Amino acid sequence: MIIRRYLVKQVVSTSVVVIGLLTLIMMGGRLIKYFGIAAQGRLDASILFSILAYRLPEFLTLILPLGFFIALMLVFGRLYVDHEMAVLNGSGVSRNRLARLLVPMTIIYLIVQVGLMVWIGPWGIREFEKLTNSQAVRTGFDLVRPKEFISSGPYTIYAGSLSEDRKNLKDIFFYQKAERDGKPDVMILAKEATRVEMVNETANVVDLLQGRRYEIYPNSPQYTQAEFQSYRLRLENDKEVKFETGDVEALAMSKLWQQRDDAVIRSELGWRIFGPWVIVIALMLAVSLSEVSPRQGRYYRLIPAIFIYASLIVLLIAIKTRISKDQLDIWAYPVVLLMYATAAALFARKQKLAPKIKQSMQRVGL
DSSP states (O other): OHHHHHHHHHHHHHHHHHHHHHHHHHHHHHHHHHHHHHHTTSSOGGGHHHHHHHHHHHHHHHHHHHHHHHHHHHHHHHHHHTTHHHHHHHTTOOHHHHHHHTHHHHHHHHHHHHHIIIIIHHHHHHHHHHHHHHHHTOOGGGGOOTTOOEEETTEEEEEEEEOTTSOEEEEEEEEEOOSSTTSOEEEEEEEEEEEOOOTTOOSEEEEEEEEEEEEEOTTSSOEEEEEEEEEEEEEOOOTTOOOOOOTTTTSOHHHHHHTTTSHHHHHHHHHHHHGGGHHHHHHHHHHHHOOOOTTTOTTTTHHHHHHHHHHHHHHHHHHHHHHHTTSSOTTHHHHHHHHHHHHHHHHHTHHHHHHHHHHHHHHTTO
């Protein structure tokens, strides 16, 4: 049908632009955050885009419904502003019929949302955690680059040169800030360093050769100095390195179902089962809220409508938190969805209900 193809083309093209813009905004913020971590020497800059790629499905689970809703609002609003809706209505094509024409496209969006929330999103979180866990232990000499000062937690390290296997370093400068007041800072200068591989050892162990060790007291001329031929240095992993993890969010559906008696598991299970249905609510709300007069413009109701739809997503997230604390049960998800579906149905019937309500109010003398 020509009208269906026209609407689908408009909605898909607009939603792609909106989703792309929202994704760029959200991923840009994350990219800045990870660039900051990499600049501190706590993350390998070469994996930044791999991290973003693994996080992308998780972001799309929230961006896709909102982008789809905004696209529907813009397309239907333009139909009203350009008088196309009046022409369609005059030809016997009602607003509700246009919504029915978009049902197949909405089902496709629903399937994509299910795939993101049930399979692709959890897989991305699992891969993200594997990647960040491998980076979480990269501290101290793991991050050394030749002729660059590298800071990692309380450590600052410099090496004049580095072997290809990263086990031998030349011209070492090492500085460790004291953990507590009253304790001295430590500075070490050495001609050579050799990495020591130890079984079941998560810290960095290095043998320094031919150097000096200084203990420096801040704000004081006092210091101590010691020369050495060989000195073993052990660097603990940076305990402040933290990455966002979601152990439950990374679980597969089969594992969630096996442990559904747990409140946290139940909240995630309900989120994945009922969360995708916000796509259907988006179509219902957009059709009923997009009606505007040509003088008002198609953006007149866009912002209020976005707030209404965003409140649905925020409410579902709040319910997820309450269920994880065992304050609500999984039935709260469908109840909220039915509430918004009912509200959308009432908004759609306002043209018929408003005159009747006005007549009723006139009869009682209001």
